[in-house]
Amino acid sequence: MKHEQNHTTPMRYGMAIDLDKCTGCGACMTACMAENNVPFKEDESDKLVSITWMRIFELNNGKAFPDTDICYLPRPCQHCEGHGGHSPCVSVCPATATDYSQETGIVSQIYTRCFGCRYCMGACPYHARYFNWWDPVWPDGMEKYLSPNVSVRMRGVVEKCSFCFHRYQLAKNQVYLDGERKVPEADYQTACTQACPAGAIVFGDLNNPEHQVHQIVKPDSENGNKSRNPRAFRLLERLGTNTKVYYLSNREWVRRAGDNYLAHEKTGQVSKPHH
Amino acid sequence: MSTLDKKAKEAMDDDTAHASGGGDNGAGGFIILFFIIGFAASMVLGWVVFPKLLYSQKQQPFSFNHALHVGEVDEGCESCHFFREDGSFSGIPKLAQCTDCHEEPMGETEDEAIFVEQYVAKEREVPWFSYSRQPDCVFFSHAAHVVGAKMDCVACHGHIGESERSRPYEYNRLTGYSRDIWGKNIAGFKNNSWDRMKMDDCAQCHKEAGIIHTSSVQTQRDACFVCHK
Numbered sequence: 001m002k003h004e005q006n007h008t009t010p011m012r013y014g015m016a017i018d019l020d021k022c023t024g025c026g027a028c029m030t031a032c033m034a035e036n037n038v039p040f041k042e043d044e045s046d047k048l049v050s051i052t053w054m055r056i057f058e059l060n061n062g063k064a065f066p067d068t069d070i071c072y073l074p075r076p077c078q079h080c081e082g083h084g085g086h087s088p089c090v091s092v093c094p095a096t097a098t099d100y101s102q103e104t105g106i107v108s109q110i111y112t113r114c115f116g117c118r119y120c121m122g123a124c125p126y127h128a129r130y131f132n133w134w135d136p137v138w139p140d141g142m143e144k145y146l147s148p149n150v151s152v153r154m155r156g157v158v159e160k161c162s163f164c165f166h167r168y169q170l171a172k173n174q175v176y177l178d179g180e181r182k183v184p185e186a187d188y189q190t191a192c193t194q195a196c197p198a199g200a201i202v203f204g205d206l207n208n209p210e211h212q213v214h215q216i217v218k219p220d221s222e223n224g225n226k227s228r229n230p231r232a233f234r235l236l237e238r239l240g241t242n243t244k245v246y247y248l249s250n251r252e253w254v255r256r257a258g259d260n261y262l263a264h265e266k267t268g269q270v271s272k273p274h275h
Numbered sequence: 276m277s278t279l280d281k282k283a284k285e286a287m288d289d290d291t292a293h294a295s296g297g298g299d300n301g302a303g304g305f306i307i308l309f310f311i312i313g314f315a316a317s318m319v320l321g322w323v324v325f326p327k328l329l330y331s332q333k334q335q336p337f338s339f340n341h342a343l344h345v346g347e348v349d350e351g352c353e354s355c356h357f358f359r360e361d362g363s364f365s366g367i368p369k370l371a372q373c374t375d376c377h378e379e380p381m382g383e384t385e386d387e388a389i390f391v392e393q394y395v396a397k398e399r400e401v402p403w404f405s406y407s408r409q410p411d412c413v414f415f416s417h418a419a420h421v422v423g424a425k426m427d428c429v430a431c432h433g434h435i436g437e438s439e440r441s442r443p444y445e446y447n448r449l450t451g452y453s454r455d456i457w458g459k460n461i462a463g464f465k466n467n468s469w470d471r472m473k474m475d476d477c478a479q480c481h482k483e484a485g486i487i488h489t490s491s492v493q494t495q496r497d498a499c500f501v502c503h504k
Contacts, residue, residue: 010490085492093493101498103490108500112412151411151504166504169414173362176418 012105014244021200024072031195039136053161077161078243089120364417404444433469
């Protein structure tokens, strides 16, 4: 039964979200909740208890009419790589419940291991992690609509966007059957990507030059994976979290909103690793 | 005689007893005897009664004869338990596969009569209990193991193909999981690779097969999202 593992080049799954295309319709949020069995509360406007793996924020440039401008920013888990996979949440988890995979670049969350200390939520700069204050309650009959590919979470554990990892697992099944080596780009796409009517979200392997997301982002591995695309930026890029979700915009004020810039600072800078 | 006097007399009697050394052996014997009885009782409680309390049994809707069917079909296990085109595994066959042959009873067994009358005729799916169902948090890929690693069904499922009757389905009353996951042996001894299917057993087999991944940043081993969902 002894056999060699094929060491293919590691993948780094990531996203490019074009904020100039996003209309803020919320289809990605809805698709995400349905796909990932995300529980909802009677009052979803209570943001202390509501859970949204993908969430749309509304930004504005703070100017009065007629110069006012708004921008909608969808925020999934940013799947930080940090330096060598030490993303903020993975570094602090005392239970090995969250992990960074060097093979796919995805930050996982194992609900059965999590004991709910919420240290990761404190560490996450993007508020991408959510705590289950209550057991999920589904309206009568709705539990029959739950996806069997995603396990439902119980009270007392943290959950977050997984880049629809179960879709990767299922796509891998097909790869084994077809005798291929890699999952084709079209076979593994997240629910939000497919739901976006504006085509604002592009998902794929940032390491693979054939994937559309690589061609858009053109990550510079010499420079902390900063994008070579002048339209692109990442959220709080100077923290060095080395996220894999890139945002695109032609508007300078939007790119400035991605980080806490001082008045004299220019956008598009990235921090050098500390160690 | 006052109460105080009584007590004094008893104390004196005790002193005499101790001084003479009489009755000491008898008391010690009783203590050992009670200890042995207590020990035996707790052992019986822990090893015999507790497992019976922990696991509950259910009978399958009707008995299925694997040995008979394997003899009748051409492609062994894969005749009924096959891969779908998208790479997923069919698992326990649906009614549609059975009715290919069983539109009418083919034999004369009582079990087949139940099947045809209650399920085929009424077009109801058979509510089988699955012995090998993993917990909800587990992702198991048949494709990776059967196609990728070319493993035999027997390695995990044992010689189920040779069984002539469906054994009772046992499940844990607390977790609801099938007993096949934790294993029959309450002490945790394991003789065959198919005796149980806990996470440690997956890990053991992966280690023996020399499958070493180092993709996890936390553990330098396999990442959690390989087998979890």
